[in-house]
Amino acid sequence: MTALRTEPAFADPDAAYAALVAAHRGATEVESAALNARLVLILSNHIGDIGVLREAIRLAQTAGGGRLGPRDAV
Amino acid sequence: MNEPNARKTVFQFGYRRCKDQDAPSPVRRPVVIVGAGPVGLTAAIDLAQRGIPAVILDDADRIGEGSRAICFSKRSLEIMGRLGLGDRLVEKGVTWKLGKVFLGEHQVYSFDLLPEAGHRMPAFINLQQYYLEGYLVDRAAELPAIDLRWRNRVAGVENHDGFVRLTIETPEGRYQLDADWCLACDGARSAVRDFLGLQFVGHTFEERFLIADVKMSAEYPTERWFWFDPPFHSGQSALLHRQPDNVWRIDLQLGPDADPEEEKKPERVLPRLKRMLGERQFELEWVSVYRFNCARLAKFVHGRVVFVGDSAHQVSPFGARGANSGIQDAENLVWKLALVLNGQAPESLIESYDLERGQAADENIGHSTRSTDFIAPRTNPERVLRNAVLELAPHAAFARRMVNSGRLSVASRYDTPLSSPDRETFAGSARLGLPVPDAPLADRNGKQHFLLETLSDQFELLYVKNGARPNVPDGIRLKVIGEDFLDPQGAFAERFDATPGAAYLLRPDHHLCARMRVYDGGRVREALARAKGLLT
Numbered sequence: 001m002t003a004l005r006t007e008p009a010f011a012d013p014d015a016a017y018a019a020l021v022a023a024h025r026g027a028t029e030v031e032s033a034a035l036n037a038r039l040v041l042i043l044s045n046h047i048g049d050i051g052v053l054r055e056a057i058r059l060a061q062t063a064g065g066g067r068l069g070p071r072d073a074v
Numbered sequence: 075m076n077e078p079n080a081r082k083t084v085f086q087f088g089y090r091r092c093k094d095q096d097a098p099s100p101v102r103r104p105v106v107i108v109g110a111g112p113v114g115l116t117a118a119i120d121l122a123q124r125g126i127p128a129v130i131l132d133d134a135d136r137i138g139e140g141s142r143a144i145c146f147s148k149r150s151l152e153i154m155g156r157l158g159l160g161d162r163l164v165e166k167g168v169t170w171k172l173g174k175v176f177l178g179e180h181q182v183y184s185f186d187l188l189p190e191a192g193h194r195m196p197a198f199i200n201l202q203q204y205y206l207e208g209y210l211v212d213r214a215a216e217l218p219a220i221d222l223r224w225r226n227r228v229a230g231v232e233n234h235d236g237f238v239r240l241t242i243e244t245p246e247g248r249y250q251l252d253a254d255w256c257l258a259c260d261g262a263r264s265a266v267r268d269f270l271g272l273q274f275v276g277h278t279f280e281e282r283f284l285i286a287d288v289k290m291s292a293e294y295p296t297e298r299w300f301w302f303d304p305p306f307h308s309g310q311s312a313l314l315h316r317q318p319d320n321v322w323r324i325d326l327q328l329g330p331d332a333d334p335e336e337e338k339k340p341e342r343v344l345p346r347l348k349r350m351l352g353e354r355q356f357e358l359e360w361v362s363v364y365r366f367n368c369a370r371l372a373k374f375v376h377g378r379v380v381f382v383g384d385s386a387h388q389v390s391p392f393g394a395r396g397a398n399s400g401i402q403d404a405e406n407l408v409w410k411l412a413l414v415l416n417g418q419a420p421e422s423l424i425e426s427y428d429l430e431r432g433q434a435a436d437e438n439i440g441h442s443t444r445s446t447d448f449i450a451p452r453t454n455p456e457r458v459l460r461n462a463v464l465e466l467a468p469h470a471a472f473a474r475r476m477v478n479s480g481r482l483s484v485a486s487r488y489d490t491p492l493s494s495p496d497r498e499t500f501a502g503s504a505r506l507g508l509p510v511p512d513a514p515l516a517d518r519n520g521k522q523h524f525l526l527e528t529l530s531d532q533f534e535l536l537y538v539k540n541g542a543r544p545n546v547p548d549g550i551r552l553k554v555i556g557e558d559f560l561d562p563q564g565a566f567a568e569r570f571d572a573t574p575g576a577a578y579l580l581r582p583d584h585h586l587c588a589r590m591r592v593y594d595g596g597r598v599r600e601a602l603a604r605a606k607g608l609l610t
Contacts, residue, residue, distance in 0.1 A: 033455075037462035045472040 004055035084204040085137040085211070089225035095249040103129050104415055106240060106253035108228050108266050110134075112143070112203065113383030113400035114259030115210035119157045120408040122219035123531060126415055129251070130220065131242060133227035137211070140360045141287050141323055142203035143397035144315060145298075148188065149485040149509065150401045151195040152526050152584075159213050160195065163206065167199030168316050173298035175479050179305060182467040183474045187482055192565045193512040194524035198482070200317045202287075203397070231256070231269040233377040255411060256379045259404070262367070264385035270376060276369020277443070279390060280330035281450035283364050284337055288322045288347060290356035300479035302449075302464055306349040311449050311479070321359060324350065327450065334363035366390035366446060368439045375428045382407060387435040392445035392480035395438040402486055403431045409531065409582035413606060418549075423607035426492050434486040441481045448478035485509045492581070494588035494601040502571035509584045510536075513566040515559040525566065528559065531582050533602060537593060540575035544593045547602055550579070581605055 010016045023039075024032050044053055061068045094101045105121055107114045110132035118128040146154075146163065154160045175183040188197035214220045229248065230241030238256040242249055258266035267274060299314040301307070313325040326346055328337055336342060343361050370387035374380060383400030407427045413419035451457040466473035488507040496506060503511045513525045535546050539556030546552045553559060556574075561567055570578060579588040579601050588601030603609050 033458050034462060034465070037458045038466055041459075041462055041466060041473065041476070042470070045470075 002049055002052055004052050004059065006059070084139050085208045087135045087137075087211070087224045089135055089245050090223075091244075091246060092221070092223055094251055095244065095246065097249075100239060100250040100252045102237065102252040102254070103127070104254045105129070105257065105411070106131065106238070106251060106255075107257040107259055108240075109258070109260035109264075109383075109385070110207075110211070110222060110224075111259060111261060111383070112206055112210060112397050113404050114257065115207065115214055116153070116157065116401050117257055117259060117382060117404040117408055118220045118222075119210065119213055119217060120404065120531075121412065122214075122217040123157065124408065124412040125219070126412050127219040127221070129253075130214075130222045131226040131228060131240075132222070132224055135224040137204050137207045139204060140362065141317060141321070143206075143391075143394075144200045144202060144317055144323055145394035145398075145482075146199050146201060146206065147394060147398045147483045147485075148193070148195045148197050149483070150398045151199065152509070152512070153401055153405050155195065155527060156529075156531060156584075157213065158216075159209050162209055163201060164196065164199055166205055166209075166318055167201035168296055168318055169196040169199050170296045170298060170316070171197035172295075173300070173479075173482075175477055176299065176301040176304065177464050177467060177477075178301075178303055180468065182464070183477045192514045192563065194527060195512070198394070200315050200323070202317055202319075202321070205318070206397075228260070228265055228269070231266050231379065233270065233379055236378065238378045254378065254415065257407070258379055258381045258385045259383050259400075260385050262384040262388050264381070266379065267371070267381065267385055270379060272371055272376065274369045274371060274388070276367055276388065276439070279366045279368075279446050279450060280452075281365065281446070282328040282330065282332040282334060282337070283366070284324075284326040284328055284332075284343065284346070284361065285364060286324045286326075286343060286347065286361045287317070287359040288324055288351070288356045289320055289359050290322060290351065290354050291320055292322065292351075292354060294322075302477075302479070304350075307346065312350065313479070326350075328363070330450075332363065337363050366442075368443045368446075370432075370435050370439060373428055374431060374435075375424055380407060380411075380424065380427065386431070387439065389438050389442040390446040391442070392449065393438075393442050393482050394480075395442050395483045398483040399431075399434055399438050399486075402434065403427075405583050406431050410607075412582075419606040419608065426490060426607060430486070430488040430490050430492075433488060437486070438483070445478050445480045488585065492587055492605045492607065494579075494597070494604055496589065498591045500571045500589060502569045504570045504578070504586055504589075506586055506589070508586060510578070510580055510586050511569040513561070513569055514563055515555070515566060516562050517559055523559065525559075526584065528553065529580065529584055533582060533605070534580040535598065536570075536578040536580065538570075538572045538574055538576045540593075544577070545595065547595065547599050550598070550602060579605070 105128045107118055107130045110130045114130055118130050121128045151160055171187045173185045174181050227243040229243040232239040238253045240251045296316050301312045304312055310327040315323040338361055367388050374386045382403045389395045410423045414421055451460045463473050463476045467477055493506045515523050530551050533550045535550050535552050537554050539554050575592050577590050577593040581587050587605045
């Protein structure tokens with residue numbers, strides 16, 4: 001099973017970050033949340049590996065200060 | 075489901091005094107079944123066919139109106155076929171296999187539940203639960219080994235060492251009855267479960283749903299149709315199924331704050347239906363408002379009391395995993411119980427019912443929970459994610475596949491110590507722990523049969539002809555493919571990855587428990603002993 005990559009993967013990481021920022025420009029909070037949800041789904045599917053997805057979720061939860069710990073998915 | 079409404083009677087039966095009521099001390103019966111619903115009746119018929127007498131107790135004396143469980147799966151129909159009512163059900167029922175999911179007015183997803191030909195039973199039939207129950211009662215009446223006692227209400231249950239003592243209330247007073255085994259088939263609000271003080275642990279969904287049986291002539295195709303946010307019911311979901319007698323089943327999501335008593339009133343229901351059905355004439359036959367639960371007992375076997383069906387586990391209805399899993403529970407239990415009662419297997423074999431059907435219950439609860447959460451997200455963040463899937467669905471195939479309006483019931487595959495692990499590789503759709511796939515066969519006169527209808531309710535060995543017929547151990551029925559039956563379309567060969575000399579051992583419930591490339595009497599004997607729980 002592939003492990004989650006946390007080393008820089010983009011040739012130009014600043015361009016990637018800028019693309020994400022630009023995507024949200026002009027959006028309200030509600031629109032941004034909806035956009036992020038769609039983007040997460042699109043990119044998750046592109047990765048297509050449940051092990052990588054779970055690791056990514058764990059990293060995202062940890063980096064958020066750990067209040068939202070791992071939950072048993074149904 | 076929490077809130078059945080008062081129902082009109084569809085089939086009426088009567089109380090009759092039985093001899094056990096006059097006995098000076100409690101009579102002992104091998105099996106007493108509590109509840110004459112689909113699960114209790116299925117268990118009784120299967121027991122009777124295996125020569126085991128069964129008493130069934132039901133606190134009612136009628137089968138009521140209200141379609142309730144309507145979608146009966148291929149596996150359930152195969153089981154019903156073995157019990158002698160498969161054809162009657164398919165004849166009366168409405169056959170379907172296609173489903174469509176709509177977002178607004180546009181279709182986003184469709185599925186075909188049986189894309190492959192060469193199966194006797196269809197993917198699903200729709201049939202009102204009262205018809206299924208009525209036909210089961212008719213079948214039970216043909217079997218003298220079944221003693222069905224109406225208006226016998228269980229008022230107490232005591233688990234003793236080696237038997238269960240039941241106290242039963244009748245219109246003519248109480249009596250006691252002892253059972254070697256008591257099958258609690260008394261549904262989601264099981265009295266037996268309460269009497270034993272057992273916890274039914276799970277989750278109640280807050281969302282309320284309106285369910286209606288509507289009589290009308292309509293030209294919708296015979297498909298399961300599900301809508302997210304249709305124009306006729308904005309922001310909510312709707313489900314439509316055809317049933318027999320021009321009755322249609324409509325489910326409308328109402329939100330968590332709906333008042334059930336208000337929403338059941340015709341002045342609330344009729345406008346909703348008119349918005350959905352337009353100018354069509356229709357008659358409202360039955361309506362109710364429900365919340366759903368997903369819950370289960372930690373263990374299904376408690377001494378000599380065995381929980382079967384909704385008394386053991388409950389699911390939300392998206393996916394038709396309620397009645398269908400109860401029917402599979404009964405099938406899983408009965409062949410084992412028959413072996414135990416006949417002294418051919420140890421009592422510990424009944425533990426495998428808990429293991430196998432516990433797996434199935436967890437899978438059913440998992441699926442129906444996910445479906446219900448997709449239909450009715452529990453929090454705003456969840457709703458955002460759910461809506462993201464729906465928004466992407468018209469644009470991306472992966473999102474269409476994620477749209478979850480229900481994952482329909484399929485046959486259970488058991489990861490079980492009763493199976494003998496494969497020592498060779500087998501391709502095809504037959505898998506250890508699954509019921510064997512059906513396949514079209516021909517007999518020696520060229521007449522067509524289907525594999526599943528040729529199978530008895532005993533252990534069977536399917537052997538692919540390669541020279542002489544093997545001498546199978548006692549207790550196994552032999553069928554030679556290529557001699558007793560032929561495989562003219564090659565479906566058996568494909569589905570079983572069959573090669574000459576291969577052998578497949580089937581349990582009495584038709585689940586595959588062992589297979590081998592070369593028939594080996596020793597391996598078969600061992601596999602048989604393992605499947606009867608004699609090797610633990």
